[in-house]
Amino acid sequence: MKELIRFLLLEDPNVRTVVFGTILLNLSASVVGSFAFLQKKSLSGDAVAHSILPGICMAFIFFQTKSLWVLLPGAFVTGWLSLYLVDLISRHSKLKQDTAIAVVLSVFFAVGIILLTYIQHSGSGAQSGLDSFLFGKAAALLEKDLITYAIISLLVIGVTVFFFKEFMLISFDATYAGSIGLPVRGLQLVLTTLTVIAIVTGIQSVGVVLMSAMLITPAVAARYWTDDLKQLLILAVFFNTIAAIMGAYISYRYPSMPTGPWIVVVISLFAFASILFAPKKGLVYSMYRVFKHKSLILKENILKALYQLGEQDNGFRDTRALNKLLAKRNLPLWQVYPALYRLMFEGYLQHTSKGWALTSEGMERGKRIVRLHRLWEMYLSKNLLLASDHVHDDAETIEHILTPELESRLEKSLNFPEVDPHSSKIPR
Amino acid sequence: MNDFYIILTGILVAVSCSILGTFLVLRKMAMVGDAISHAVLPGIVLSFFITGSRESIWMLIGAGLMGVFTTLIIEWLHKKTKLQEDASIGVTFTFLFALGVLLISYFAENIDLDQECVLYGEIAYVPLNTIMLFGLELPKAIVMLAVVLILITAVIFFFYKEWVITTFDAPYAASIGMSTVLWNYILMSMVSFTTVASFESVGAILVVAFLVVPASAAYLITDSLPKTLFFAVLFGIISSVAGYYSASILDVSISGAMATAAGIIFIICFILQWIQKQIHTSPSILQAEEQDV
CATH class of the missing domain: 1.10.3470.10 (ABC transporter involved in vitamin B12 uptake, BtuC)
Known part of the structure; x- marks a missing residue:
């Protein structure tokens, strides 16, 4: 010294x-x-x-x-x-x-x-x-x-x-x-x-x-x-x-x-x-950003799957067993568990011994994702004239990105549609 | 006999390097070769310190791993962190070389390696360090270089088709299920082997001259791979012999003279291809002008 x-x-x-x-x-x-x-x-x-x-x-x-x-x-x-x-x-x-x-x-x-x-x-x-x-x-x-x-x-x-x-x-x-x-x-x-x-x-x-x-x-x-x-x-x-x-x-x-x-x-x-x-340009930071984005997509996909299960039997807030969820959307278990618990802490899910259920916030968010997905499918098939079996994958990625402003403009330009190209109802 | 051993060492280094250098030049990886020949230094020093010997097989393996490691760092910097390729090469090899020099200073009392020897070697000492093999007293460096040359020739010869395809048409190679990455790493490990085997006689910088210069000269005046390989090897042998005799006349560094001889051959080839280009292009320019008129 x-x-x-x-x-x-x-x-x-x-x-x-x-x-x-x-x-x-x-x-x-x-x-x-x-x-x-x-x-x-x-x-x-x-x-x-x-x-x-x-x-x-x-x-x-x-x-x-x-x-x-x-x-x-x-x-x-x-x-x-x-x-x-x-x-x-x-x-x-x-x-x-x-x-x-x-x-x-x-x-x-x-x-x-x-x-x-x-x-x-x-x-x-x-x-x-x-x-x-x-x-x-x-x-x-x-x-x-x-x-x-x-x-x-x-x-x-x-x-x-x-x-x-x-x-x-x-x-x-x-x-x-x-x-x-x-x-x-x-x-x-x-x-x-x-x-x-x-x-x-x-x-x-x-x-x-x-x-x-x-x-x-x-x-x-x-x-x-x-x-x-x-x-x-x-x-x-x-x-x-x-x-x-x-x-x-x-x-x-x-x-x-x-x-x-x-x-x-x-x-x-x-x-x-x-x-x-x-900061910002470093590898660790950009990896963190990718990780955050991936986990956002994962969480939204879980909410969406639970919402779609609800659509099938009209019980949006029913408790679903984990295997039911995985049957709807196949995801690796080691990813699903942490995501489910994070969703619970953020107030979107409730956990009981029988399984997982959407809270009212979770239901709203799941609904919004489903809605964006179907709106985008509608947009692609109507404005870009894509066949209805070609629109799903694209909508799967964009549903996590669309902002509320884009959402309302999409709705307007499509003239507030009721159903998507697969005749599923677009929730409101 | 000493003359013969020194020239033989030069030829063995030149032939191994020319063969590998041809592929480096064709793959536009000349500077990666340069980087590897510098970056194996810490590997050499460490294995030299650990095993305490120069001819150890572990030294070759250590250096081979070091070469692959260098390639991995360069590619990681370039692909993952989006650093441009030339900067990735520059940052990596200077870091590893500096590390190597520091290791030499740190172990200075325990090993007899010095910086000058590392940079430009001393081929004149090759005959002094001998080993008994099949009842013959042979210089160790020559035995090691011969083994490396046989290894390289075998790998290139038996997988010639793979080398050609991965060098000239990487997308096609990938489409028929060849791993271009694997062949790349094999090439880089062979470059590391050769550097290590040669560094005692020609040093870490001049080995780059042997890798790149004869191969580039041959590439300038030929248009098929077998011809390029043939001329690269020929140029390598000529520069070893010519370099040795001019060095003993002028009383200067032998390996430096060998590399300079290769440089002179390069200049001749460059002028030849330039003249050839002038002859080939000038009539066509005239024709084009006539058509315009």
């Missing part, structure tokens, strides 16, 4: 560098990555990340320096080239885009490995540290590099904010953006350039393989909480920052643990948690 407080207060200058470093490195990635995610280009980031390696090695071979101002432009050139090649291959051959991405990323990476081993074997000694681009070494960041990264991140975010509306348009509806006179290709070029820059800077924090996670995973996590692009970007940055701090903390406490993979694991857990538990 004491350690955590010490960490959070940023007393140690090293901790300060690492924390701000990990946040800064991925800040721009989570912003432009959200656009890549929305444009369904999540995996092209993977191609760029792998293709950066040969660029960095070549810049090092030519200039024999590890200054970021030399290595980063080298990385930028091959990163860009990879995207161009992916586009070229998928446009001028029968290969699909994902195959083109896989081909380009693996070959570029292979060239990178060749260059890296060439540098190592030529033994100039100065090469140590180049492999931090392979795996990411956020914990080994220097303070002077921090300023470089801060400038780049601010630049990327500044341009994104400036072109926010335009980027939004080309991400959601490029055709419309073109029709109102926006230079779509040019804007796309700017966005792609920003993406490459963001990947080039971010790669120091998590490394080649995990870089695509920094682009898309925050956006995926954020997507389940909002439909608004601005909120999505802010949330993505927020998730990213929390993950960066947690990653930095873990490798601060356990120095043998690498920061990058921890950041990725934390942000992935955020994403999985959002996918499962986010």
